[in-house]
Amino acid sequence: MSKDALKGPLPVILALPVLALLQVTLQDHDFLIYLTSLVGVNVILAVSLNIVNGMTGQFSIGHAGFMAVGAYSGGKLSLEMKDYALSFLPHVVSDQISFMLAILVGGAAAALCGFIVGLPSLRLKGDYLAIVTLGFGEIIRVIVQNTEAFGRALGLSGIPQSSSLAMILFWVFLTLLVAKRIADSSHGRSLWAIREDEIAAEAMGVNTTGYKVRAFVISAFFAGVAGVLFAHFVPIINPGSFTFVKSMEVVVMIVAGGLGSTTGSVVAAVFLTLLPEGLRSAFSRLDDPSLAQKVDQIRMPIYGLLLVAIMLLRPQGIFGTHEIWDRWKKKPKGAT
């Protein structure tokens, strides 16, 4: 086998034992598992949104809509398949296979929605796209609220809790890999060109609509996956989990991390997930439990002010467009 043939699957092969090890060590710490799962889902959301908002420069603020599509379609599928098992396999394996199926279906459903929304609206410029994506997110929420099969405002409960840390981290890893490979490829170069100057990119022969729609579909797919994963470790999903607030949370993450930087998205997603959770559990140990509730309330206005402050003081975010792996990349000849 040549060296290049290994390059694709190699990171995956290396990652699997690490994931298995993590799974075994954290087995008995429920809260840690929950926290890590939440961080994982948010990292997937942030990194996938960064493909559209950061790399392509199209401002989507309806990411929670795609997450909802994934969560509901995947969750519904799991509910329906709950009683079926592949009898020739051990119980756990059969569960994980149907979980994987749910993830793929959820991701595909979200990707399809991404295509339907993206195709017409990506011909529009910046601000319009922002509003259309926002509108899409709201429409999804209203549709779910009006559909009996999705439990209306009550949501879906009883989805099998088949999510595992290894599965979530595996998808985090896959998202990161895809994001990095896109950024490094000629496809990614086209996306960067669109981000920097759409007209110039078009003049250079970049099929801007095509690239934008593809970026949108990929991003929606991973948002859907994040939704399915989310649906399988929280006890209940309802339309309230996928509002504009959730979309904004993800937007704040990628803006703070630096639009266009996958590293930044990851760092900001981890930080902004752990900070409120950490504060909440710290405050709940104090005598005054009302402080813990305040954390949730005060988070939103702070996110808003944070966006304004970042734009005024450091519009490129923490990392700008830099990546941590730029450091160990071989410099081309002649570069300084």
Add this chain to the structure above:
Amino acid sequence: MADFIQHLINGLAAGTIYALVALGYTMVYGVLKLINFAHGDVMMVGVYIAYATAKQLGRGAQSSLLGVMLIFLVAMGGCALIGFLIERFAYRPLREKPRLTALITAIGISFALSYGFQLDIGFLPGAAPRAFPEIIRPTEWLVIGDRDVVLWNWQVISVLIAVGLMVSLQYLVFKTRFGRAMRAVSYDHRTAALMGIPVDRIIALTFMLGSALAAGAGILYAIKDTAVQPLMGLYVGLKAFVAAVIGGIGHVPGAVVGGLLLGLVEEFVVGYTASTWRDAVAFGFLIIVLLVRPEGLFGRITAEKV
């Protein structure tokens, strides 16, 4: 038939309010080429100012003609001030930056206002909706049949106030020196500056004007809804934005037509299906308009020059 007329009345009454808010969006977009996401939230703040003023005036004075005028004036003035502050400290420093920066800032302000007002710390009101005082006592002016069609006094009054504000705005934009300067800035702000127009001041004034209109519209909306709550700005604002886009953003009469059209469509869809669909109507309408005619009903396609 009676149903139809009733929906027509309700739709027109709601539409004028959307139109008023949409005017603010369209004017700011005209001079800055920026969608002021926070516009709806400024409106919400205006409604809270009106609420506080009405409470100060007390039950008797708040529904007298003088009291109502005072409430409108205080709220509109307060909102003009807020609009000025937002423009001065959040948008002006970013004016020469990429448009995305200003858009993110606008989203940030909108978020900070609508969720900041949900806290119950200090003077902030908290998330629970509050009953808006009856500054115009609702009476039925026209009842046809066995209450088949009811025309309320506030519907007529709010349409009159809205039309009055729109006509004066039209006069301001097309007949006065300030209006001419505003249109010049909207056309090309660099050349306008070279011609001696104080661009910064014109933009600030436009912001204040739009915010004041929003406050007026917000009070009318609160009278219709009989309630005030922190998230009202987000939804009314978004719908008004949709109205502005339908009419062709940047086009003043277009915003009015768009607002009326949206009010009617929403009322008829909700009236003949279920009220839970209300929030989806506006966005569905928006997406259809953007697909069929992205420049809006009255907008013109402008070729982008490099």
